[in-house]
Amino acid sequence: MQTQLGSSDDRYKLLEKSMKKLGYDKNALIEILHSAQETFGYLDKETLKFIAKRTKSPYSKVYGVATFYHYFRLKPKGLHNAVVCLGTACYIKGADKILTSFEEKFEIKVGATTRDELLSLLSARCVGSCSLAPVVLFDNKPKGNLTTEEAMQKMQEMLND
Amino acid sequence: MINSLEELEALANTKRCNEQNCQEELRVCVGSSCASLGSENLKEILDAAIKENDISDACRVKAVGCNGLCAKAPLISHCNRATKISILYEEVEEADLDELIQSVLNAAPVTHKHCDITQDFFAAQTKIVLENAGIIDPDDIEDYIAHDGYKTLFETLENKLPNEVIEEIKKSGLRGRGGGGFYTGLKWESVAKVQSEQKYIICNGDEGDPGAFMDRALMEADPHRILEGMALAGYACGADKGYIYVRAEYPIAVEKLTRAIKQAKKLGILGENIAHSNFSFNVEIRLGAGAFVCGEATALITSIEGNRGNPRQKPPHLSDYGLFGQPTVLNNVETLANIVPILKRGAQWFKSIGTASSSGTKVFALTGHIQNSGLVEVAMGTTLRTLIYKIGGGIPHGKKFKAIQTGGPSGGCIPESLLDLEVDYESLKKVGSIMGSGGMIVMDEDANMVELARFFMDFCKSESCGKCTPCRVGTVQLTELLDKFVHKKATKKDLELLQNLSHVVKDTSLCGLGQSAPNPVLSTLKYFENEYLEGISND
Numbered sequence: 001m002q003t004q005l006g007s008s009d010d011r012y013k014l015l016e017k018s019m020k021k022l023g024y025d026k027n028a029l030i031e032i033l034h035s036a037q038e039t040f041g042y043l044d045k046e047t048l049k050f051i052a053k054r055t056k057s058p059y060s061k062v063y064g065v066a067t068f069y070h071y072f073r074l075k076p077k078g079l080h081n082a083v084v085c086l087g088t089a090c091y092i093k094g095a096d097k098i099l100t101s102f103e104e105k106f107e108i109k110v111g112a113t114t115r116d117e118l119l120s121l122l123s124a125r126c127v128g129s130c131s132l133a134p135v136v137l138f139d140n141k142p143k144g145n146l147t148t149e150e151a152m153q154k155m156q157e158m159l160n161d
Numbered sequence: 162m163i164n165s166l167e168e169l170e171a172l173a174n175t176k177r178c179n180e181q182n183c184q185e186e187l188r189v190c191v192g193s194s195c196a197s198l199g200s201e202n203l204k205e206i207l208d209a210a211i212k213e214n215d216i217s218d219a220c221r222v223k224a225v226g227c228n229g230l231c232a233k234a235p236l237i238s239h240c241n242r243a244t245k246i247s248i249l250y251e252e253v254e255e256a257d258l259d260e261l262i263q264s265v266l267n268a269a270p271v272t273h274k275h276c277d278i279t280q281d282f283f284a285a286q287t288k289i290v291l292e293n294a295g296i297i298d299p300d301d302i303e304d305y306i307a308h309d310g311y312k313t314l315f316e317t318l319e320n321k322l323p324n325e326v327i328e329e330i331k332k333s334g335l336r337g338r339g340g341g342g343f344y345t346g347l348k349w350e351s352v353a354k355v356q357s358e359q360k361y362i363i364c365n366g367d368e369g370d371p372g373a374f375m376d377r378a379l380m381e382a383d384p385h386r387i388l389e390g391m392a393l394a395g396y397a398c399g400a401d402k403g404y405i406y407v408r409a410e411y412p413i414a415v416e417k418l419t420r421a422i423k424q425a426k427k428l429g430i431l432g433e434n435i436a437h438s439n440f441s442f443n444v445e446i447r448l449g450a451g452a453f454v455c456g457e458a459t460a461l462i463t464s465i466e467g468n469r470g471n472p473r474q475k476p477p478h479l480s481d482y483g484l485f486g487q488p489t490v491l492n493n494v495e496t497l498a499n500i501v502p503i504l505k506r507g508a509q510w511f512k513s514i515g516t517a518s519s520s521g522t523k524v525f526a527l528t529g530h531i532q533n534s535g536l537v538e539v540a541m542g543t544t545l546r547t548l549i550y551k552i553g554g555g556i557p558h559g560k561k562f563k564a565i566q567t568g569g570p571s572g573g574c575i576p577e578s579l580l581d582l583e584v585d586y587e588s589l590k591k592v593g594s595i596m597g598s599g600g601m602i603v604m605d606e607d608a609n610m611v612e613l614a615r616f617f618m619d620f621c622k623s624e625s626c627g628k629c630t631p632c633r634v635g636t637v638q639l640t641e642l643l644d645k646f647v648h649k650k651a652t653k654k655d656l657e658l659l660q661n662l663s664h665v666v667k668d669t670s671l672c673g674l675g676q677s678a679p680n681p682v683l684s685t686l687k688y689f690e691n692e693y694l695e696g697i698s699n700d
């Protein structure tokens with residue numbers, strides 16, 4: 001993973017560019033956070049401070065907005081990620097059981113990353129493919145109509161990739 | 162650039178003529194459900210096969226939006242323009258494509274994977290909002306124009322005054338499809354009346370209900386219709402700027418809308434002095450970031466302004482003090498998608514569909530324990546029984562129906578005894594649920610109603626913004642109480658407390674989230690009290 005300095009300069013440049021495009025506008029803070037997360041994979045303190053400085057906003061404001069919205073992550077993701085949809089349609093069709101089976105197997109709670117940084121286990125509130133419930137996104141690719149066993153199998157396939 | 166109605170029609174005609182020669186069309190659905198089963202790959206293979214067989218003059222492959230029957234995804238339809246016959250294929254796999262191409266080449270119909278389009282799922286629907294979905298290519302503005310797109314906008318700019326537009330919408334009886342059911346014409350009128358240099362139109366594409374995908378499908382399948390609706394709203398209310406607030410979880414919708422805006426701008430359909438009139442209108446997209454409360458009007462606005470999405474007290478209403486403090490109209494995606502057909506075919510026509518109090522149609526996302534899960538559009542007043550058994554095809558695995566949940570976390574559960582209810586805003590409210598944005602989740606006999614109530618309360622608990630105490634603390638307490646019932650450790654007193662607290666949260670919360678959070682509890686208590694009683698421990 002490229003979280004260390006060295007390569008970071010380029011990414012800050014990229015972020016700078018998209019902020020410029022948005023005119024360093026305070027009102028576009030959420031857009032800026034989106035593009036920062038896209039660039040860095042997550043939002044760390046350093047990035048948030050950088051955004052605060054550039055948009056001339058207090059750090060507390062930027063931090064407050066970043067933590068309010070579920071979509072923003074303040075911690076890095078693992079190499080792979082699995083997002084279990086916990087919307088109503090998926091829940092009714094047993095998504096909670098899939099999630100529990102993942103949690104037990106990998107010994108992490110939802111929202112966490114395994115210690116070897118191989119897998120982040122996440123959940124979502126409806127990804128909009130409710131007809132295929134239950135749905136799990138394996139590395140952002142949706143798979144639907146899963147039984148708990150099939151879900152585990154797909155998980156292993158992703159991790160072995 | 163298109164500067165007049167004539168030029169628009171000329172473009173539509175050219176497009177239609179160009180396509181005349183190409184008799185056969187293969188429409189591959191690339192909506193979310195089909196795409197997640199690899200339909201984009203199917204399209205590529207078909208494209209290659211057409212090239213290889215050198216039949217690109219006679220047949221073309223088109224990527225289209227959701228056709229509704231998502232349970233049978235991926236779907237491909239084969240249309241012949243001359244005969245107007247269209248054949249739908251379901252659950253198409255790579256292995257089927259050869260035969261499909263052969264059938265185009267020598268008119269030999271494919272015998273399997275055939276999906277009957279005369280079945281009730283399709284026949285019992287009334288498509289207004291979704292009329293283009295699954296037919297036009299959302300990435301191609303010319304296709305939209307060839308289907309009379311933007312004609313209503315241009316005709317209106319030429320022939321109608323803003324207040325005539327408002328009168329027509331008022332007469333149509335159109336009500337907000339985002340859940341509240343507020344009369345759209347009245348909402349527009351209140352903004353039109355205010356004098357202000359700057360006004361805004363906002364399209365609410367946040368679709369927070371976790372189990373619904375109507376707005377997603379609409380934005381993906383027919384983005385231009387939403388833009389046209391917004392521009393008409395802008396003209397009627399005197400606004401020259403629009404925002405579409407879309408969930409970041411809907412990347413395809415964002416992509417389609419972004420492209421649509423770009424194409425419309427390029428043709429001068431959006432921008433300054435549209436069709437040489439003095440009306441200008443620009444649209445920007447703003448991304449949500451996964452907060453249910455941001456679907457609420459005041460929270461959404463403060464979120465667009467770049468803040469935490471905390472709602473505020475009303476009044477002042479959005480019509481006086483909305484985005485950046487200016488008069489603002491906020492409408493749901495589906496509401497805006499109804500504007501073009503109303504102005505095109507007239508308020509009388511629209512009123513003739515639906516019930517006395519709720520005219521037109523409603524799109525529902527039918528999911529859960531149901532055979533034909535998918536996206537359906539029916540006239541208001543259609544019964545739940547028709548929706549579940551006729552259109553939905555009933556409950557799979559020979560199980561019995563137990564309840565249907567409408568309105569998401571703000572709605573309620575409706576039991577079997579009320580299946581003949583004719584669905585509209587009033588009737589649903591009367592039985593303790595709400596129309597909501599259109600999520601309908603069917604549950605069979607195995608579903609546990611207390612667990613479902615807990616599921617929704619837990620959702621509201623984590624989505625509560627924390628600004629007001631009844632919602633922040635109340636939802637936590639209610640979740641803990643429901644936990645006790647789920648684990649069969651509740652007492653009789655807990656039942657009383659559950660009821661009382663539900664009413665307190667409902668009556669004293671600041672915004673709609675808290676005010677409606679107890680609805681799933683109250684409605685399940687009303688119809689399935691025995692399941693709560695079973696959660697009371699005897700020791």
Ligand SMILES: Cc1cc2nc3c(=O)[nH]c(=O)nc-3n(C[C@H](O)[C@H](O)[C@H](O)COP(=O)(O)O)c2cc1C
Nearest residue numbers: 337338339365368369456457458492493496673674
């Ligand atoms: C907690 C909460 C969530 C809401 N979520 C949505 C939503 O996701 N989409 C939507 O269109 N309206 C939503 N609404 C309703 C909006 O506040 C608003 O009434 C609606 O967008 C107005 O548009 P309409 O009149 O066209 O329905 C929500 C309301 C509340 C209280």
Ligand code: FES
Nearest residue numbers: 085087090129130
């Ligand atoms: S509930 Fe899981 S995709 Fe909608």
